[in-house]
Amino acid sequence: MNEAIPLSEVLELERCARRDAERRLDAANADLASALAELQSAQSKLVHSDKLACIGQLAAGVAHEVNNPVGYVSSNLNTLGEYVADLLRYINACRTLVIDCANEGRTIVESARNVETLADAIDLDNVVGDIEALLAESNEGLSRVRKIVGDLRDFAHVDGPDLALHDINQLIDKAISVAWNELKYKADIVKEYADLPPVACFAGRIGQVLLNLLVNAAQAIVDRGEIRIRTGQDGHDVWVDVSDTGCGMAPSTIERIFEPFFTTKDVGQGTGLGLHMAYQIMRSHDGEIRVHSEVGMGTTFRLQWPISGPTEGNKVDDDANAR
Amino acid sequence: MSTSQQRSNRYQVLCIDDEPGVHQALKRELGRLGCRVHCAENGADGLDILNRESIQLLICDATMPGMHGVDVLMTAASLSPNTTRVLLTAHCANPEVVVPAINGARIFRLIPKPWPQGAIRQLLMDVIGMHPRKWSKQKDRIQERLVTDAPD
Structure with a gap:
């Protein structure tokens, strides 16, 4: 019992222990480095997610802002479609009248009466008087939509x-x-x-x-x-x-x-x-x-x-x- | 029926919305159907008009400065119970807006913003359909427009 351990063996044991410790230290360092990287990426995601949360919160409001102009612009375009249909009918009636005039036929008076009746029926004065305002308001509405969508895009970028x-x-x-x-x-x-x-x-x-x-x-x-x-x-x-x-x-x-x-x-x-x-x-x-x-x-x-x-x-x- | 209602033979609509663009668009759509359209930019002004004029149809926005649209509609329900109430809003999917509007203000219809093509005309046909004899002229006018605007 109690045999002396040769010095070389002691040194070898110590070397092993040191190598082992170094390996564990390296592993711990690597863990720390990856934890740091994870933290950095988490923080960057946090910055971005807060921005998204903020934008998400605002998106509902932006949608509402857009729905108003989209609502009246669509309505205006439908009305404009009706105006155009009426105007085409009126233009056709006028053409008939012009042709009748050119032919100096007996139908001139009747055609002229037709044109007048039609002008009344389609409320011609109102249609003609409203077109410019309708287009201007619709343009303004679309500019608003364009602007708010552009601004939101700049922010989300x-x-x-x-x-x-x-x-x-x-x-x-x-x-x-x-x-x-x-x-x-x-x-x-x-x-x-x-x-x-x-x-x-x-x-x-x-x-x-x-x-x-x-x-x-x-x-x-x-x-x-x-x-x-x-x-x-x-x-x-x-x-x-x-x-x-x-x-x-x-x-x-x-x-x-x-x-x-x-x-x-x-x-x-x-x-x-x-x-x-x-x-x-x-x-x-x-x-x-x-x-x-x-x-x-x-x-x-x-x-x-x-x-x-x-x-x-x-x-x-x-x-x-x-x- | 009050005497003023008998005197004015035009169907009167009140539009309460803080967007002037919406006023103009509704004026165009309803004006072409023979209605007289009054407009107000907030609830208080709108209720003033409702008090003064004999309004058959009230179309009201939800989110506005001052009174909320649902509160305006509730007040209108007691102020002028015979006026048909309609909520026109982008918040159609929000129960906090819709539930009190239907159960509290007892609206006749909920119309989304942007409103679908034909929604306003259909609305008018339906409300007039409730009193077809009283508003026969308006009905004729709508029928007339339906014929002229129909695609060939």
């Missing part, structure tokens, strides 16, 4: 990995257009836009933040109020203020609004991600989101970020998010 220069005032107008059905019954919209240079940003994501702020502002207003949107330049930064005359927030609420999954809205109304995402998106632009609110007075959110966009480090960060 996912940004590429590259920053681009954008007109921020125009971006705000598109956000207002997409959210219009949520806004119009709640608030008068007041715009105070400054002349801004083109601003480097991920337009889809800044648009998502603006949409969130606008919908929040409308939901904070109980009956009817005002939403004021101001833009400006502060040194190398651009800023956007979204103010509402809504119910405001208590300090205990303000403390938590940027936490993920924090919401004061009813179940199904909010994901609790909107402002958290706004915070993340502003950070990825090297910018910030600030809030000032008083209970009963209203709330102002300010977005501020460099006109030249985020620095390289953040762009790489954003590339990962965009995937």
